[in-house]
Amino acid sequence: MGKKSEKKSKKGAKSKKRRDSAPLVRIGVVDTMFARYDMGQAARDELAACAGYGDTFTVIARTVPGFKDLAVAAKNLIERDGCSIVVALGMPGKAPIDKQCAHEAAQGLMLAQLLTSTPILEVFVHEDEADDPKILASVFENRSRKHARNAYWMLFEPEQLRRRAGQGVRQGFEDAGPLTLR
Amino acid sequence: MGKKSEKKSKKGAKSKKRRDSAPLVRIGVVDTMFARYDMGQAARDELAACAGYGDTFTVIARTVPGFKDLAVAAKNLIERDGCSIVVALGMPGKAPIDKQCAHEAAQGLMLAQLLTSTPILEVFVHEDEADDPKILASVFENRSRKHARNAYWMLFEPEQLRRRAGQGVRQGFEDAGPLTLR
Amino acid sequence: MGKKSEKKSKKGAKSKKRRDSAPLVRIGVVDTMFARYDMGQAARDELAACAGYGDTFTVIARTVPGFKDLAVAAKNLIERDGCSIVVALGMPGKAPIDKQCAHEAAQGLMLAQLLTSTPILEVFVHEDEADDPKILASVFENRSRKHARNAYWMLFEPEQLRRRAGQGVRQGFEDAGPLTLR
Amino acid sequence: MGKKSEKKSKKGAKSKKRRDSAPLVRIGVVDTMFARYDMGQAARDELAACAGYGDTFTVIARTVPGFKDLAVAAKNLIERDGCSIVVALGMPGKAPIDKQCAHEAAQGLMLAQLLTSTPILEVFVHEDEADDPKILASVFENRSRKHARNAYWMLFEPEQLRRRAGQGVRQGFEDAGPLTLR
Amino acid sequence: MGKKSEKKSKKGAKSKKRRDSAPLVRIGVVDTMFARYDMGQAARDELAACAGYGDTFTVIARTVPGFKDLAVAAKNLIERDGCSIVVALGMPGKAPIDKQCAHEAAQGLMLAQLLTSTPILEVFVHEDEADDPKILASVFENRSRKHARNAYWMLFEPEQLRRRAGQGVRQGFEDAGPLTLR
Structure with missing residues (x-):
């Protein structure tokens, strides 16, 4: 991880344009037409706010029919497009069959x-996690x-x-926090 | 994707007959004897209506016993027959054991x-998605x-x-649409 | 598929005994001690009644403890014994744990x-598909x-x-037939 | 299978000590600390009573924490220790989570x-297969x-x-026998 | 296993500093932000108390978002970081969806x-294994x-x-012990 940006620095002395011409680390973002919220946009917005965006790393986006x-x-974002990590976003529906499909998608x-x-x-948001569309949108x-921030941390700031x-860290809702022992 | 059609264009200068003789992109369609509707025919009809059918891409069809x-x-349509994408169509039955088999087939x-x-x-249509055979037929x-159209888009029009x-896009029934936030 | 029988024809001119000496296409049949019906025998009987039995193709049989x-x-019938297709026959029992085991076996x-x-x-026949042993035997x-016939068709008569x-084709019970739309 | 013992016979003429020096077929036996019965001992006892034990074949044993x-x-008994077959013994507990873990272990x-x-x-014995510990012990x-005997048969006496x-053969309880048709 | 420490002894004669410079066996410990208890710390504490810690073997730690x-x-601790065994620690939550996710994580x-x-x-501790946070903490x-100790035993003391x-050995709660037959 971060290998490409290291290579870049070695080449740095040779060229003033290295930031533009050297290969950047790539983070993949793949979302679906099926979801009822533009999860991919949210993930891309977060990544665009991370340090080094467009300079140290870039984002490759894809949309597929369903989860x-x-x-x-x-897999193709990794193997063909050279992504070092991928954020995969989808929304399982409410019906029992949707739960089974979500299981298969997760596997x-x-x-x-x-x-x-x-x-x-x-990054799955289940359509029945909240009844109120506004709350559900905030979960999305x-x-x-x-999770887009987690992907960034995993590559660049594992500490x-x-x-x-x-610490009971959560995504979508409030953190649960560590066990309270007294 | 679309690799074969690119190769074709390079050869274009050499032969006026390139459209007939050059290898086309292949889309696989596999269906079952078990299903109670000719899903493969529906998929092939849709593909035949897509731009470039028979010219840019062609369809390879197979039928197997069950889903x-x-x-x-x-897998063999991809590995042996050179398909760039496959549409796999089946109908899980109504009994609980059919649900488990559908899960295994999906895995x-x-x-x-x-x-x-x-x-x-x-592309699975569950036999119990509708009681009325006419509605069920329309879902099929x-x-x-x-999904045949989705396959075409994935190869030729990812945008x-x-x-x-x-956007809450669905197949079989009406689109769900995006979350309504007010 | 059918590769071995093609090789045979090329050698045909060289020897009158080719039907006996040339390698035949192989269909594997594997069954269990656990099942309460000799499913392997039924499959082998059907294959023995198919055109080309012993001439174009032959059958390799194995028995294992359970499904x-x-x-x-x-897998070994394919990789070590050169089978081009395999019919795998078993009987899941009635208890809930048997259902889970059947799922694992199917996976x-x-x-x-x-x-x-x-x-x-x-080819799984669930012990609880019928209460009457005679009906259950007929399902077996x-x-x-x-399914033995399907295996033969897949190799030699895909049409x-x-x-x-x-068409709603079934094995074990009557065909369901296609959806009746009026 | 049995390959190693064949090699041994070829070398037989060269050395009187072949039984001691030639490589034996290996049967692996792996059990757990978690189980409440020494299943590995039972399996090893059975194998020790099979023809050719210590002469044609030997047993390699391992114990792991849980199933x-x-x-x-x-897998390592096969790949690193050269076993031709393995008997894997464990005891899923009574709680629902144990059932799920057993499923994962079986997969x-x-x-x-x-x-x-x-x-x-x-070889799994579920802790709730019998309430009476003596009956449960007999199942173990x-x-x-x-199953140790089955492993032996699979290698040396497939007939x-x-x-x-x-024939409805069972392990742990009485054989079910074939369907009774009259 | 233990291969690296063997290599080390061979080099021993060449250098007084071998204990510092030779490669040690590595045990991986990976935990999550999601868990509500610092399971990784507990595992690392146990390993630090095992014979040979820092001398024969060392510990490599990673934290990921969820289980x-x-x-x-x-896998990467094994393949890239050279760990000979890994302890993977997580806490599935209380909701039904958490159970399914735990299943996928375990697979x-x-x-x-x-x-x-x-x-x-x-090493999974389910959030609902105990209502009392103090009891749950003790299970964690x-x-x-x-299990950290088990990992150490598997590498260095399989006996x-x-x-x-x-023997009905358990982790988290009391040992169940072997079946009591009288």
Whole structure:
């Protein structure tokens, strides 16, 4: 991780234009037509606000029909497009069959990670997590952004994760916090 | 994707007959004897109506006994027959055991995608999605056609998918649309 | 598929004994000690009645303890014994744990297919599909035979499958037929 | 299978000590600390009573913490220790979460078989198969022994399995027998 | 296993500093921000108390967002960081969807083990295993430590496991002990 930006620095002395011409680390963002909120936009907005955006790293975006199509798209973002991590966003519906499909989609994302040895952050918002559309929209926005930030941390600031180990950190809703022992 | 048609254009100068003789992009369509509607025909009809049919791309069709046989057939359409994407169509029955079999069939299609790094669009119509046979038939026809169109878009017009990201697009029934926030 | 029989014809001119000495296409049949009906015998009987039996193709049979042992046995029939397709026959019992085991066995058969790119027809008769042992026996016999015939068709007469696409074809019980739209 | 013992016979003429020095076929036995009965001992006892024990074949034993650790241990018994078959023994507990863990453990054993193309006999005794500890102990003993015997048969006497095809053979409890048709 | 420490001893004669400079066996510990207890700390504390810590073996630690991210992180600890075994710690929440996610996470850990042929000890504490936070904390602490110890035993003292085979050993709560037969 961060390998490409290291290479870049070595080449730095040779060229003033290195920031423009050297290959950037790539973060993949894949979303669906099926979801009822533009989760990919939220994730891309968050990444655009991270340090080094467009300079150290860039974002490659794809849209697929539904969440079962995310896994192979994420795998191709890694293998063909050279992404170092992928944020995969989808919305399982309310019906029982949707739950089963979400399970299959999640298994696919797990397998894609293991076949590529590359993290893919699964960002699923279940349509029935909230009845109020405004609350649901805030879950979509918050979870998509938080996981996009996690992807950035995993590549560039792993100490952010280490210092939060076991702290009951959540995405979409409030943090649960660590166990209260008294 | 679209690689074969690119090769074709390079050869274009050498031969007036290139449209007939050059290799076309291939879209696979695999369906079952088990389903109670000719889903493969619907998918092929839709593809035949897409721009470039028979010229830029062609369709390879297979029929297998049941939906559990779709995955390996789709994999072979990709690996042996050179398809760039596959539409896999099946109808899970009403009994609980059918639900479990559908789950296994879907896992197989997921795995086949990841082993080939090629999208396979799962088009399943559950026999109990509607009681009225006419409504059910329209679900069969609509979902098969919509996913065939999605396959075409994924190969040739990915911007069609990107512009519909997060819009609650559905196949088989009406689009759900994006969340209504007021 | 059918590759071996093609090789045979090329050698045909050289020897009158080619039918006896040339390698035949192989169909694998694997069954279990656990099942309460000799499903393997039914499948082998059906194959013995297919055109070309012993001449164009032959049958290789194996028996394993239970249905969870079918997958690796089928894989070895393909990889070590050169089978071009396998019919895998088993009987899940009545208890809830049997259902879960059947699921695992089916996942194994799916994976074995995808790892070998070769079809394995799963022929499972659930012990609780009928209370009357005579009816259950007829399900065992009919489903085992029908899927053995499907295996034969897949190798030698794929047009038999194509012409039945979407026709609600069943094994074990009566065909459901296509949707009745009026 | 049995390859190593064949090699041994060829070398037989050269050395009187061949029984001691030639490589034996290896049967792996892996069990857990979690189980409440020494299933591995039962399996090893049964194998020690099989013809050729210590002469044609030998047993390699491993113990892991729980049943989810069986799969990778069995895979290593095959790949690193050269076992031709493995008997994997474990006891899923009574709680619902134990059932799910058993499912994951069983999926792992299935995958380990398919990745190695080598049979691994899953011998699971569920803690709630009997309330009476004496009956449960007899299930542990009987099933562990019967599957150890099956492993032996699969390597050295496959005709024992073939002749019992479809006979409703069980391990742990009484055989169910074939369907009674009158 | 223990290979690296063997290499070290061979080099021993050449350098007085071998304990500092030779490569140590590595045990990976991966935990999550999601968990409400610092499970990784408990595991690392236990390993630090094992014989040879810092001398024969060392510990490599990683933190990921949630338990679904453990599998690929564990795989990379093995493949990129050279760990001989990994302890993967997480806390599935109380909601039904959390159970399904835990299942997917566990399947990923299983697959990661089989793809690397290396043990990964899954240490999951379910948030609903106890209502009292103090009891739950003790489960977190105890299970994390016991499995860290198991990892150490698997690498350096396998006889500790063998002697406890079938003894109903548990982590988190009291040992169940072997079946009481009278």
